[in-house]
Amino acid sequence: xxxxxxxxxxxxxxxxxxxxxxxxxxxxxxxxxxxxxxxxxxxxxxxxxxxxxxxxxxxxxxxxxxxxxxxxxxxxxxxxxxxxxxxxxxxxxxxxxxxxxxxxxxxxxxxxxxxxxxxxxxxxxxxxxxxxxxxxxxxxxxxxxxxxxxxxxxxxxxxxxxxxxxxxxxxxxxxxxxxxxxxxxxxxxxxxxxxxxxxxxxxxxxxxxxxxxxxxxxxxxxxxxxxxxxxxxxxxxxxxxxxxxxxxxxxxxxxxxxxxxxxxxxxxxxxxxxxxxxxxxxxxxxxxxxxxxxxxxxxxxxxxxxxxxxxxxxxxxxxxxxxxxxxxxxxxxxxxxxxxxxxxxxxxxxxxxxxx
Amino acid sequence: xxxxxxxxxxxxxxxxxxxxxxxxxxxxxxxxxxxxxxxxxxxxxxxxxxxxxxxxxxxxxxxxxxxxxxxxxxxxxxxxxxxxxxxxxxxxxxxxxxxxxxxxxxxxxxxxxxxxxxxxxxxxxxxxxxxxxxxxxxxxxxxxxxxxxxxxxxxxxxxxxxxxxxxxxxxxxxxxxxxxxxxxxxxxxxxxxxxxxxxxxxxxxxxxxxxxxxxxxxxxxxxxxxxxxxxxxxxxxxxxxxxxxxxxxxxxxxxxxxxxxxxxxxxxxxxxxxxxxxxxxxxxxxxxxxxxxxxxxxxxxxxxxxxxxxxxxxxxxxxxxxxxxxxxxxxxxxxxxxxxxxxxxxxxxxxxxxxxxxxxxxxxxxxxxxxxxxxxxxxxxxxxxxxxxxxxxxxxxxxxxxxxxxxxxxxxxxxxxxxxxxxxxxxxxxxxxxxxxxxxxxxxxxxxxxxxxxxxxxxxxxxxxxxxxxxxxxxxxxxxxxxxxxxxxxxxxxxxxxxxxxxxxxxxxxxxxxxxxxxxxxxxxxxxxxxxxxxxxxxxxxxxxxxxxxxxxxxxxxxxxxxxxxxxxxxxxxxxxxxxxxxxxxxxxxxxxxxxxxxxxxxxxxxxxxxxxxxxxxxx
Numbered sequence: 001x002x003x004x005x006x007x008x009x010x011x012x013x014x015x016x017x018x019x020x021x022x023x024x025x026x027x028x029x030x031x032x033x034x035x036x037x038x039x040x041x042x043x044x045x046x047x048x049x050x051x052x053x054x055x056x057x058x059x060x061x062x063x064x065x066x067x068x069x070x071x072x073x074x075x076x077x078x079x080x081x082x083x084x085x086x087x088x089x090x091x092x093x094x095x096x097x098x099x100x101x102x103x104x105x106x107x108x109x110x111x112x113x114x115x116x117x118x119x120x121x122x123x124x125x126x127x128x129x130x131x132x133x134x135x136x137x138x139x140x141x142x143x144x145x146x147x148x149x150x151x152x153x154x155x156x157x158x159x160x161x162x163x164x165x166x167x168x169x170x171x172x173x174x175x176x177x178x179x180x181x182x183x184x185x186x187x188x189x190x191x192x193x194x195x196x197x198x199x200x201x202x203x204x205x206x207x208x209x210x211x212x213x214x215x216x217x218x219x220x221x222x223x224x225x226x227x228x229x230x231x232x233x234x235x236x237x238x239x240x241x242x243x244x245x246x247x248x249x250x251x252x253x254x255x256x257x258x259x260x261x262x263x264x265x266x267x268x269x270x271x272x273x274x275x276x277x278x279x280x281x282x283x284x285x286x287x288x289x290x291x292x293x294x295x296x297x298x299x300x301x302x303x304x305x306x307x308x309x310x311x312x313x314x315x316x317x318x319x320x321x322x323x324x325x326x327x328x329x330x331x332x333x334x335x336x337x338x339x340x341x342x343x344x345x346x347x348x349x350x351x352x353x354x355x356x
Numbered sequence: 357x358x359x360x361x362x363x364x365x366x367x368x369x370x371x372x373x374x375x376x377x378x379x380x381x382x383x384x385x386x387x388x389x390x391x392x393x394x395x396x397x398x399x400x401x402x403x404x405x406x407x408x409x410x411x412x413x414x415x416x417x418x419x420x421x422x423x424x425x426x427x428x429x430x431x432x433x434x435x436x437x438x439x440x441x442x443x444x445x446x447x448x449x450x451x452x453x454x455x456x457x458x459x460x461x462x463x464x465x466x467x468x469x470x471x472x473x474x475x476x477x478x479x480x481x482x483x484x485x486x487x488x489x490x491x492x493x494x495x496x497x498x499x500x501x502x503x504x505x506x507x508x509x510x511x512x513x514x515x516x517x518x519x520x521x522x523x524x525x526x527x528x529x530x531x532x533x534x535x536x537x538x539x540x541x542x543x544x545x546x547x548x549x550x551x552x553x554x555x556x557x558x559x560x561x562x563x564x565x566x567x568x569x570x571x572x573x574x575x576x577x578x579x580x581x582x583x584x585x586x587x588x589x590x591x592x593x594x595x596x597x598x599x600x601x602x603x604x605x606x607x608x609x610x611x612x613x614x615x616x617x618x619x620x621x622x623x624x625x626x627x628x629x630x631x632x633x634x635x636x637x638x639x640x641x642x643x644x645x646x647x648x649x650x651x652x653x654x655x656x657x658x659x660x661x662x663x664x665x666x667x668x669x670x671x672x673x674x675x676x677x678x679x680x681x682x683x684x685x686x687x688x689x690x691x692x693x694x695x696x697x698x699x700x701x702x703x704x705x706x707x708x709x710x711x712x713x714x715x716x717x718x719x720x721x722x723x724x725x726x727x728x729x730x731x732x733x734x735x736x737x738x739x740x741x742x743x744x745x746x747x748x749x750x751x752x753x754x755x756x757x758x759x760x761x762x763x764x765x766x767x768x769x770x771x772x773x774x775x776x777x778x779x780x781x782x783x784x785x786x787x788x789x790x791x792x793x794x795x796x797x798x799x800x801x802x803x804x805x806x807x808x809x810x811x812x813x814x815x816x817x818x819x820x821x822x823x824x825x826x827x828x829x830x831x832x833x834x835x836x837x838x839x840x841x842x843x844x845x846x847x848x849x850x851x852x853x854x855x856x857x858x859x860x861x862x863x864x865x866x867x868x869x870x871x872x873x874x875x876x877x878x879x880x881x882x883x884x885x886x887x888x889x890x891x892x893x894x895x896x897x898x899x900x901x902x903x904x905x906x907x908x909x910x911x912x913x914x915x916x917x918x919x920x921x922x923x924x925x926x927x928x929x930x931x932x933x934x935x936x937x938x939x940x941x942x943x944x945x946x947x948x949x950x951x952x953x954x955x956x957x958x959x960x961x962x963x964x965x966x967x968x969x970x971x972x973x974x975x976x
Contacts, residue, residue, distance in 0.1 A: 034823075062818075063816055063817055063819070064815065064816055069825075082821055083821055084821055085823035086661075086691070086823070086824055086825060087823065087824070088660075088687060088825065089826055092653060092654070092657045092684065094657075095649070095653065095655075095657025095661065096658065096661035096664065097661060098661065099622060099647065099657065099658030099659055099661030099662040099663075099669065100661035100662060100665045102620065102647060102658070102662065103618065103620050103645065103662035103666070104666065104667075104814075104816070107665070124650050124651060124654070125650065125653075125657075128649075327645055330640055331641075331643060331645070335640075337641075338641055340641060341639060341641035341642035343609065343610060343780050344779070346606065346609065346639070347610075347777050347778060348594070348596065348777055349596045349598075349777075351394065351397070352594050352595060352777065353397060353398050353399075353595050354593070355589075355590045355594075355595060356592055
């Protein structure tokens with residue numbers, strides 16, 4: 001992974017003497033005393049572990065970090081983090097995070113959600129928290145199934161998918177989460193995989209350091225209700241040929257032998273083989289996370305196996321003022337214009353009369 | 357009072373006058389009414405207003421649904437309502453006449469703009485014949501004035517189109533009323549200057565229209581007299597005019613200042629609550645953060661998030677929006693965070709009649725959540741009380757760590773009255789304690805033994821890292837628990853916490869005899885009509901008392917004792933008997949209801965008549 005050098009360092013509260021030790025915090029300091037209750041073999045364990053591992057890197061004291069979740073298997077994650085945590089209601093975690101971050105810009109706020117929570121019942125809130133550039137890190141666990149309710153089709157389930165609720169196959173076209181996030185103007189959009197631990201850590205690290213609305217899709221396996229949802233391209237023996245690891249400023253090359261690439265043909269991407277038909281590295285698309293226009297990122301968001309290798313990594317990382325900053329700026333501007341408000345003045349209002 | 361043609365006196369003294377301005381929603385009737393109100397306020401009358409406007413912003417001109425009205429009652433004595441019936445009706449077009457004439461008592465004064473009575477407008481108002489000529493206005497003292505023509509003539513020479521000139525005719529009508537009631541034009545002229553100062557032609561046109569109307573009253577002989585309503589003897593102090601929504605916004609701002617906590621207001625636009633958002637968004641210099649959310653759920657979600665972070669979380673809506681917020685209200689009570697949810701009630705169900713009044717969401721906020729989920733409910737009785745109960749709502753929310761429902765309604769929200777401006781130093785302080793790190797490990801559900809409130813542990817406090825959520829909590833530790841006995845205990849604790857508030861609120865106060873034949877019990881905006889009815893009954897020597905609940909959950913501790921001090925209890929409500937149901941269920945008292953759901957406040961006379969009926973029944 002490249003590091004996000006363009007991103008400003010997240011604002012940090014002044015360290016109290018007892019918090020100076022945060023520099024030495026380790027993963028263990030972020031493990032709560034609660035017993036983890038996901039099914040054995042669930043992809044969520046890895047996401048939790050990587051999340052705990054990267055937490056010490058941000059320089060935030062534990063008490064200034066808040067994990068907010070909705071409903072679903074993912075919703076349990078806050079209980080396992082030794083930070084402040086809030087397990088809210090279905091789909092609404094982004095709303096609480098928006099209010100919390102607006103009220104408390106000093107906090108680092110993570111939103112933990114799933115494909116049903118974020119894209120079905122909570123779709124509206126994902127869109128609006130992203131377009132407002134609320135400074136949150138939204139991690140969406142995508143297992144293409146409703147797990148906690150025991151196996152119904154989710155908004156990311158494949159068309160025709162047979163589940164308990166769709167015995168003859170789902171008639172719904174699935175949502176592409178990253179396309180939604182990009183269309184909603186998320187300022188940071190990335191994808192990783194539960195089992196690709198190093199890549200996942202790097203992606204979470206990037207999200208944590210980004211100022212603004214982050215949407216990270218983690219392809220996650222539900223070994224009970226949708227086992228092998230992503231295995232066609234994430235398994236160890238095929239992943240190099242079937243996934244495209246995005247690196248900023250680098251040509252889009254993939255394959256075990258690093259001999260495949262992505263080239264633009266007209267308005268469409270195509271897979272080419274280096275050295276064949278005179279194709280060279282210079283013909284390939286070069287990834288640009290901070291591109292002003294979202295076209296490249298939107299194109300990448302729609303590339304998927306088996307037609308294309310599945311892109312992972314940071315699709316887009318741009319910077320614009322955050323929601324909490326803009327609110328604070330207006331408050332400061334109001335004070336600069338007319339001074340700190342005086343309650344007695346506004347109670348009096350503009351027009352009064354006196355009764356003797 | 358009636359305007360009669362007979363009196364020789366140039367000026368007649370009146371105690372109280374009620375005027376209704378009615379016209380097309382494009383005719384500026386709300387503005388006209390507001391200007392008359394300001395003038396009455398500055399003059400020192402007591403007053404009460406009732407705006408009545410359609411939900412359509414611009415319904416087809418001249419149509420019946422497009423009629424907009426504004427009623428003001430002003431008086432030299434203490435009054436509580438905008439008046440049952442107008443003494444004077446100003447009808448700017450046939451549709452306004454048709455929809456409002458029914459409220460004008462026989463003999464009442466009717467001022468009509470004859471220019472608007474074209475065949476086309478008569479058709480739009482579904483008049484088969486012209487009421488100006490068919491004799492149907494005989495019962496009234498009618499003043500037929502070609503307002504549009506006279507107004508246009510007064511604007512001769514101004515560079516405006518006829519249509520633009522016509523837009524000022526409401527000020528001509530206002531000028532007539534100012535002359536008729538001996539009002540000064542100065543406050544309105546000042547207002548015109550400040551509003552249209554940048555557009556001198558518009559300012560000039562409005563001032564000319566106003567003065568022309570006034571001069572018309574003075575110089576023509578159409579009116580035989582004019583009237584004087586002396587200033588009222590209000591308690592000494594400095595006053596302003598205030599609507600319920602204005603008072604609510606100021607009250608919540610005050611709660612923030614008194615508690616030293618920033619106010620966070622999450623809201624989605626909805627009639628009739630939106631004005632609170634508009635007003636609070638202007639208080640940025642107080643650190644107030646307003647958030648116009650993507651929907652009702654996001655509005656309350658953000659408010660809960662802000663409360664979790666240590667701010668005063670506030671959200672508002674009306675019935676349909678409250679329906680959307682109910683799941684989040686349940687979350688707030690489960691995680692026991694302070695929150696105030698304003699419901700500016702309107703006529704329902706569903707979208708109902710969005711701009712019309714009703715007080716039918718009591719059971720919605722009382723019970724409208726899954727499981728047993730009690731929350732305190734407060735309800736202001738007058739526009740001015742919207743201020744006091746805003747402070748009270750946050751006092752309870754903070755002291756008891758609970759969401760609180762605040763029930764206003766369309767009548768309170770948009771109606772206005774004189775308000776004695778409080779002195780900040782006299783307002784109650786609101787104590788707030790946040791949890792701090794102690795010797796023992798932090799226990800997020802360890803309760804205050806007196807209030808049963810849990811600690812408010814805000815992020816950023818070292819040593820207090822903990823997790824909360826909608827899942828059932830183990831008593832004291834707050835860990836997730838499915839233990840059956842624990843759940844039973846927690847349900848009882850949550851109920852006991854809210855029930856315990858009964859001893860921390862003012863006792864139910866009685867106006868009138870302390871025991872006797874009949875008590876009229878009310879809540880919310882029916883206060884004015886009930887109090888006026890009881891005053892009228894007292895004047896007739898009737899033994900009737902009035903008690904008005906500001907706290908609806910829990911009821912004040914002495915409620916049962918008060919109710920049992922009377923042989924009969926009458927509960928008038930603008931719903932089909934919601935407080936009645938609560939009172940009967942709670943106390944097994946055979947109270948009777950009196951319900952009118954017409955989208956309008958009660959009339960005093962209706963309550964007087966019902967009380968008389970019961971008193972007659974009760975005395976064999």
